[in-house]
Amino acid sequence: MFFLMEEWRGNRTPEYWAALAENARDRIIVISFNGNQHNASFLFRSGPAFDFWDADDRGNLLPGADVIPRLMVREFFKPSLAGLDSVVAEAMDGGAAKVIVLGTPPCKGDLDFIRKIVLGSEYFRRAAEKIGCDVETVAITDTSVRVKLWGVLQEMMADIAEKRGATFVPVPSAVLDGTRCLKSEFWANDVTHTNAAYGNLILKHLSLSLNLDENDGSSL
Amino acid sequence: MDHPYKTAPSRAFWKRAVTEGWNLEDVANSSAPLLRMSDKVASAGSCFAANIVPYIEKAGFSYFRARKPVSAFGKLNEDNFSYSKFSAAYGNIYTPRQALQLIRRVRGEFQPREDRWIGEGGVIDPFRPGLRFPAVSSAEFDLLTAQYLRDVRTVLEEASVFVFTLGLTEAWVSRLDGAVFPACPGTIRGVFDPDLHAFHNFTMDEVRSDLFAFIEAVRTFNPSMRFILTVSPVPLVATMTASHVLPATVYSKSVLRVAAEEAAMLLPDVDYFPAYEIVTGPQAPYEFFEADRREPSEIAIRSVMDAFLARCEGSVPSVSQSPRIAASLPPVAPAPAARRSELAPGSDIDQPSISSILADAECEEAASGL
Numbered sequence: 117m118f119f120l121m122e123e124w125r126g127n128r129t130p131e132y133w134a135a136l137a138e139n140a141r142d143r144i145i146v147i148s149f150n151g152n153q154h155n156a157s158f159l160f161r162s163g164p165a166f167d168f169w170d171a172d173d174r175g176n177l178l179p180g181a182d183v184i185p186r187l188m189v190r191e192f193f194k195p196s197l198a199g200l201d202s203v204v205a206e207a208m209d210g211g212a213a214k215v216i217v218l219g220t221p222p223c224k225g226d227l228d229f230i231r232k233i234v235l236g237s238e239y240f241r242r243a244a245e246k247i248g249c250d251v252e253t254v255a256i257t258d259t260s261v262r263v264k265l266w267g268v269l270q271e272m273m274a275d276i277a278e279k280r281g282a283t284f285v286p287v288p289s290a291v292l293d294g295t296r297c298l299k300s301e302f303w304a305n306d307v308t309h310t311n312a313a314y315g316n317l318i319l320k321h322l323s324l325s326l327n328l329d330e331n332d333g334s335s336l
Numbered sequence: 337m338d339h340p341y342k343t344a345p346s347r348a349f350w351k352r353a354v355t356e357g358w359n360l361e362d363v364a365n366s367s368a369p370l371l372r373m374s375d376k377v378a379s380a381g382s383c384f385a386a387n388i389v390p391y392i393e394k395a396g397f398s399y400f401r402a403r404k405p406v407s408a409f410g411k412l413n414e415d416n417f418s419y420s421k422f423s424a425a426y427g428n429i430y431t432p433r434q435a436l437q438l439i440r441r442v443r444g445e446f447q448p449r450e451d452r453w454i455g456e457g458g459v460i461d462p463f464r465p466g467l468r469f470p471a472v473s474s475a476e477f478d479l480l481t482a483q484y485l486r487d488v489r490t491v492l493e494e495a496s497v498f499v500f501t502l503g504l505t506e507a508w509v510s511r512l513d514g515a516v517f518p519a520c521p522g523t524i525r526g527v528f529d530p531d532l533h534a535f536h537n538f539t540m541d542e543v544r545s546d547l548f549a550f551i552e553a554v555r556t557f558n559p560s561m562r563f564i565l566t567v568s569p570v571p572l573v574a575t576m577t578a579s580h581v582l583p584a585t586v587y588s589k590s591v592l593r594v595a596a597e598e599a600a601m602l603l604p605d606v607d608y609f610p611a612y613e614i615v616t617g618p619q620a621p622y623e624f625f626e627a628d629r630r631e632p633s634e635i636a637i638r639s640v641m642d643a644f645l646a647r648c649e650g651s652v653p654s655v656s657q658s659p660r661i662a663a664s665l666p667p668v669a670p671a672p673a674a675r676r677s678e679l680a681p682g683s684d685i686d687q688p689s690i691s692s693i694l695a696d697a698e699c700e701e702a703a704s705g706l
Contacts, residue, residue, distance in 0.1 A: 156695035163407040169476035182406055183483045185469035186476060187458065192409055240697055249690045306698045 118143075133203050140210030146285075146322060147207065149200040149273070151220025153193055154265035155308045159230075161255040170264045172296075178258055189268050197272055204280040215282035217273050218322070221310045222287060223262045225297030230256055233307050263296045288321040354619050360639055361646035363610050370564055370607060371497060371648040376400040378423040378495035382430050382503025382568040384611065384632070386421040391641035397648070399423070400495045402487035408689075417466030417524075423495065424487040427464050427518060430503035431538060432546035432595070434516040438463075439553040442489045448515035452477055453526045462517055465525040492557035501611075502547070502592035503568045505538040506576060506584070520576075535576045537587075543595040551603055562605040565596040569615035571630050589616075609647075611640045 120136055136145065167181035168189055177183060200217065207215045224230060234240060234251055244251045257265075274284035291314060293299050302314035346352040347362050364370070371377060377392055378400045379385045393399050402424045405413035419425040429435045440446035453460040458470030459477040464484075471477035508520040511534050522528030538546070547565075554561055567589055575584035593612060600608040615624050615636045624636035645651055 152695055156692045157689065158408060159691040159694060160689070161408075162689065164404070166406045166408070169471070169473070169479050171473070171475075177479070182403060183479055184406055184409070185467075185480060186472050187469040188409060188412055191412055191469065234694065237694075237697065240694055243693045243697065244690055247690065247693070254690060308695055308698045 133206055136203070137206040137210035140207045140212040140215075142211065142213050144214045144216065144326060145207045145210075145212045146216045146218050147200070147203060148218045148220065149203065150196055151269065152308055153196045153269060154223065154262055157192070158257050158262065158265055159307065160249075161257045165258065165261070167258075167261055168264060170267060172267075173260070173264070178261065181258075181261075186268070189265065190272060193269055193272055197269075197276060200273065201276050201280065204276060204282050208280055208282065214326075215277075215280070216322070216326075217277040217282055217284045218318070219270050219273065219284065219286040220266075221302075221314065222292060222296065222298040223259065223266050224300075224303055224307065225259045225263075225293065225295055226300065227256050227259065229300075229303075230307050233305070259295065259297060267296070285322060285325050288317065290321075291317060354617075358619055360614065360643045363614060363643055364607075364647050366607050366609075366647050369647065369649040369651075370609065370644065371397050373397065373649050375496045376494060377497045377499060378491045379499040379501070380422055380426060380429050380435060381499075381501030381566070382428050382570065383418055384503070384566070384568040384570060384637075385499060385501035386418040386428075387632075387637050388499070388641060388644070389421055391637070391645070395641075395645050395648070396650070400491060402490040402494075412468075415466065415468045417464075419464060419467060423491040425464065425467075425484055426488065427466060428503065430518060431505065431507050431516055432502065432543055432550050433538060434463075434507065434518060435500065436546050436550040436553060437516055438488060439492070439550060442485050442492065443553070443556070446515075448510065449512040450510045450515060450532065451481075453521075455525075455527075457525070460525045462521065462526060463515075465517075465519055465521075489557065492554055492561070495558070495561065497562045497564060498554060499564045499566065500550075501566045501568050502543075502596060503570070504572065505543060505588040505591050506572065507536055507538065508533050509536050510534075537577055538591070540591050540594060543591050544598055547595045547599050548603065551599060551606065560605075562607075563599070563603075564607050564609050565599060566609050567592045567596055567612040569612045569632055569636075573630070609644060611644070614640050614643055 118139065120132070120139065126132065165178055165181040166184050167177040168184050168186045169177075170186070204215055204217060234254075241251050244254070270284075270286060274286070276282075277284035291299055291302050298310065298314075302310050302317070304311045341348070346357065347359075353359075353362070371392070373396065376398050379389060389399050400423050405420060413420055417427050419427045426438060429438065437446055437448075441448075448463070450462060452474065453462055453465075454474070458472050459474055460470050461467060461477070461481065471480055508517045509515060510517070511532055517533070520528065521533050551563055554563075569589075571585040572581055572588060575581045577584050577587075579587070589612065596608045600606045614620065615632050620636070624633055624639070625631065626633050
């Protein structure tokens with residue numbers, strides 16, 4: 117098992133992705149790409165609440181929320197995933213035995229936890245003040261909407277994988293709670309990240325998905 | 337010899353009112369202000385009705401929008417077919433019949449049988465075919481359409497003045513139930529089917545009847561709604577009649593003009609504003625149309641709005657009194673659709689959002705092992 121990012125110790129420049137392609141031959145390439153866009157753009161709510169249709173929610177939207185088209189959400193995220201398309205293509209062209217696009221970590225659903233972290237960060241408080249935002253009162257986007265935003269990202273990554281002949285491996289259901297949020301046992305102590313237990317579980321999940329010996333994974 | 341013209345005002349005489357003493361602000365008939373500062377102004381109609389909105393807002397009047405764009409999505413809220421420009425996302429409504437049917441849909445009295453086109457691009461609304469983001473399923477289509485019709489109802493209930501610009505008499509209708517499409521199926525979206533879709537050029541009687549019924553139907557929601565009717569000066573892009581497009585245009589505009597005049601004469605609180613005459617009359621300079629002789633120029637729109645605003649409460653002296661002067665003026669940039677003060681905090685996409693600041697901060701901490 118070879119973690120390019122750990123070896124690289126730098127930014128994901130074009131050279132980084134070129135190195136991935138160079139190391140791809142006969143290997144199973146697992147790509148975990150971006151995945152935090154739902155937080156980076158929508159963790160906090162600016163303006164009225166919005167919601168959008170999702171096959172799983174059977175039309176139960178936030179009361180009073182502006183309903184926006186699902187395709188508008190996809191269009192919003194499209195630029196952030198443009199790079200994934202070319203990265204998958206490069207890995208395939210590099211002679212990879214298989215290319216896997218890995219689903220990205222789900223949302224944290226505990227608004228009290230999020231609020232506590234936000235209020236506890238002096239750096240964030242100062243940065244927010246600079247753009248005229250009061251962290252004491254800033255609204256957090258409803259969990260159900262953040263879950264759907266995350267779901268759109270997973271859907272788009274799956275679409276890119278399918279288009280390029282790669283395989284999308286979604287996060288295992290074992291990390292999800294009843295609201296499709298990340299179980300608290302997999303949280304890092306911040307708003308967006310997961311912990312080592314999550315990482316270990318994902319590695320096992322990948323091995324199972326690929327029918328590999330989880331203690332070996334030499335071709336991964 | 338004495339006769340009635342002896343006491344007629346100067347504006348009644350072509351020589352005094354046009355040839356020698358053209359005064360843009362004197363063209364409209366209205367004793368009361370067309371708009372008051374306390375008004376909530378709604379508009380619908382052809383694209384000309386969308387063009388006037390920035391000028392109304394820049395003059396300090398309140399243009400009523402049932403729904404503001406979700407600021408987090410920034411420029412994705414914009415579109416090419418004026419849906420985001422009107423009080424609700426109906427886009428261009430060219431004929432009184434189309435407007436009347438929309439009100440009947442809001443009232444639950446009419447449900448078009450051909451109410452969606454399902455294709456590769458998603459589920460298309462035949463009555464808003466240019467929407468930038470179609471629904472991905474019929475269930476989503478129903479949600480979005482229901483919200484849209486609620487928005488139209490809100491406009492009808494809460495606006496105090498409705499500016500309606502009549503655009504066309506020619507239309508394509510469903511053979512199933514007469515539902516009027518804003519564009520011929522197959523042009524913007526959809527597939528043209530001669531068994532389902534028919535051409536219709538509305539007659540004088542139909543347009544008058546539809547316009548009167550439309551005003552009456554709106555007033556079932558809001559009995560005190562005042563109307564300002566205009567006729568779009570934009571010629572037909574094409575005709576489906578056997579006529580040349582020029583006489584076809586003149587027929588269309590003439591019918592609409594007569595219907596508007598009769599509504600203003602016969603119905604209470606209905607004014608006609610002569611935007612059409614200002615742009616197309618013989619006094620209008622060549623520069624009032626772009627080179628294609630179809631698209632009104634920015635100067636023309638500005639002149640119309642000068643004349644319009646001169647008849648509104650708190651009017652200020654116009655700088656476009658003469659079309660010759662107007663023609664030499666540089667175009668003004670329309671006011672933005674929403675003023676900065678109306679935008680929600682964090683909606684300025686040129687600066688990092690509060691969400692991105694947090695995400696970046698946490699990524700840096702994670703990368704540094706903190």
